[in-house]
Amino acid sequence: MNALELRNIEYTYSKNTPFENTALKGVTVAFEQGRVNGLIGHTGSGKSTLVQMMNGLLKPDAGEVILAGKNIWDEPKKIRDARFRCGLVFQYPEYQLFEETCEKDIAFGPKNMGLDADEINRRVFSAADFVGLDRDILQKSPFELSGGQKRRVALAGVMAMEPEVLVLDEPAAGLDPIGRTEIFGGIRRYQRTKGNTVIIVSHSMEDVAEYCDTLTVLKNGEVLRSGSCAEVFAYEKELTESGLGVPQITRFMRLLRERGVKVAEDIYTVDAAFDELRRILDGKRGGADA
Amino acid sequence: MREPFIKFENVSYSYEGDEEGILLPPVLKNVSFEIEKGSFVAVLGHNGSGKSTLAKLINMILYPTEGRIYIDGRDITDENMTEDDVYDIRRRIGMVFQNPDNQLVATVVEEDVAFGPENLGVEPSEIRRRVDEALETVGMSEFKRHSPHQLSGGQKQRIAIAGIIAMLPECIVFDESTAMLDPRGRAEVMDTIERLNRENGITVLHITHNMDEAVRADRVIVINDGRICIDGTPKEVFSSVEQLRLVGLDVPQVTELLYDLENCGFDVDHTELDEEKCADALAKLILGR
Structure with missing residues (x-):
């Protein structure tokens, strides 16, 4: 089952003006229910435009946006539903915090959904748990927090709406390695607990390799390729030509293969590389002993 | 050692809190270091x-709470510094x-x-x-005749860099200038930074979270909790895997792999940074030849 499907999406900015700019040229992509999907592409490839299609912030010139089997534009007056069911976390969401306390800020979304107080409370605490925010932080003003903490509050605010599809645009941009691990850990906890679908837009090949089940590559407003990480990262040359690349470790495995070492081709995390080399080296050590 | 271009002497800095005159705990604590002219x-x-x-x-942009800072031998914390200085x-x-x-202010790149x-x-002909x-x-x-907002992120950053170069600086500080770019944009900006340093002799300070970029510098300074905690060549710094992890940083992926293999007793050298x-x-080691 697909949680979200985009079919033949076309979109042009500033149509019929000298600044006309076609951002999406017939994009078709499906995001399977309950998986973490990566969306990658060079600057200007159409990622952000596509993301804004997903919950109806932008209306496609042509094509369909199917959320849980139903075109979100069938009833334009109910488009607000799509905004709750497909939650969008923009880049640098910490700039959008505005409430007096973190708790109120996280509660803003569920409140707008018209939920009762008990349910709002439950959701605020559960979202705070996903992103690892302590209870005492919830009573603080968001402006007293560090950048990484603010980012987690903003993320919790969208998670508290418990959207069927959670879309995140560069969730870890500008964070240090620990901050990145915390943010991605929170996203993973949300996804595993709720079984909901997640879409992550990122420029870091290492991060998508580590956290995503599937990848979709956009290039100049078209889908260049989509599939599992292994299927996509097999095309190193094509990705590099499209302004992207493969994780450093994947490139390193290729260097080893070029030198005659028979390592598997589907390695894109350090852990997998370690296991593979350990297997080869242990085998060799065993062989030498015999 | 050549003349230091930047010299910090026991520098501390505290931001001011909400109430005027009340200082928050210091973010830099008694920091001293020198940076040579022409280094990266x-x-x-x-x-x-x-x-x-x-x-x-x-x-x-900020003025230290305590300590002295010298730029090219001149004490910039001296109270006699004029606005022109x-x-x-x-x-x-x-x-x-x-x-x-x-960072871009005009509607045309040039x-x-x-x-x-x-x-x-500056004279118009000289500006040209x-x-x-x-x-x-x-x-x-x-x-040069394009509009900046139609460029990619990497191209925009290169325009921002060109705007700085046109003022003929001796040193450029890059404050996470590659953080928002896609892989190609990063590569473009890093190549430009490297060229400015090697060919034009510009002193470069590159602040980054990306370990692969830090590997390309001559020297790496690691700051933790307001103090310099590691300072050395990339090879020296990245060989301290445990220490880096302790301060919340990573090492390049290949270094991590070799370090883990080394810990299992295999004869590899995790301090080599060249892929x-x-x-x-x-x-x-594997093929035995």
Whole structure:
């Protein structure tokens, strides 16, 4: 089952003006229910435009946006539903915090959904748990927090709406390695607990390799390729030509293969590389002993 | 050792709290270091470690709470510094920030690059020459008549860099200037930074979270909790895997792999940072030739 499907999406900015700019040229992509999907592409490839299609912030010139089997534009007056069911976390969401306390800020979304107080409370605490925010932080003003903490509050605010599809645009941009691990850990906890679908837009090949089940590559407003990480990262040359690349470790495995070492081709995390080399080296050590 | 271009002597810095005159706990604590003219230094540290504060002290956006800072032998913390002296320091030390969209001011690329020298009161013919040369240096000459907002992130950052170069600085501080770029944009900006350092002799301070970028510097300074905790060549710094992890940083993926293999007793060297050489050594170990 697909949680979200985009079919033949076309979109042009500033149509019929000298600044006309076609951002999406017939994009078709499906995001399977309950998986973490990566969306990658060079600057200007159409990622952000596509993301804004997903919950109806932008209306496609042509094509369909199917959320849980139903075109979100069938009833334009109910488009607000799509905004709750497909939650969008923009880049640098910490700039959008505005409430007096973190708790109120996280509660803003569920409140707008018209939920009762008990349910709002439950959701605020559960979202705070996903992103690892302590209870005492919830009573603080968001402006007293560090950048990484603010980012987690903003993320919790969208998670508290418990959207069927959670879309995140560069969730870890500008964070240090620990901050990145915390943010991605929170996203993973949300996804595993709720079984909901997640879409992550990122420029870091290492991060998508580590956290995503599937990848979709956009290039100049078209889908260049989509599939599992292994299927996509097999095309190193094509990705590099499209302004992207493969994780450093994947490139390193290729260097080893070029030198005659028979390592598997589907390695894109350090852990997998370690296991593979350990297997080869242990085998060799065993062989030498015999 | 050559004359230091930047010298910090027991520098501390505290931001002011909500109430006037009340200082928050210091973000930089008694920091001393020297940076040689013409060097390429990467500065690493987790969010909130004090990296950006350090950068802002260097070109006088901030003024230290305690201690002295010398630029090219001149004490910039001296109370006799005039406004003109401050402008002169800011011209000599350019800064490139994180978000390319926040740094461009004009609607045409060459006008954007001319903005700095125009403000310095440079002769028009000289401005023309500097703009052309700066765009040439960052490889963006063919875009000089374009509108900046139609460019990619990496191209925008290179325009921002050209705008700095046109002021003929001796040093450029890059404050996470590659953080928002896609892989190609990063590569373009890193190549430009490297060229400015090697070919034009510009002293570079590159603040980053990306370990692969830090590997390309001559020297890496790691800041933790307001203090310098590791300082050395990339090889020295990245061989301290445990220490880096302790302060919340990573090492490049290949270093991590070799370090883990080394810990299992295999004969590899995790301090080698060149990927090709690492592959050579590992292939030799596995294939036995």
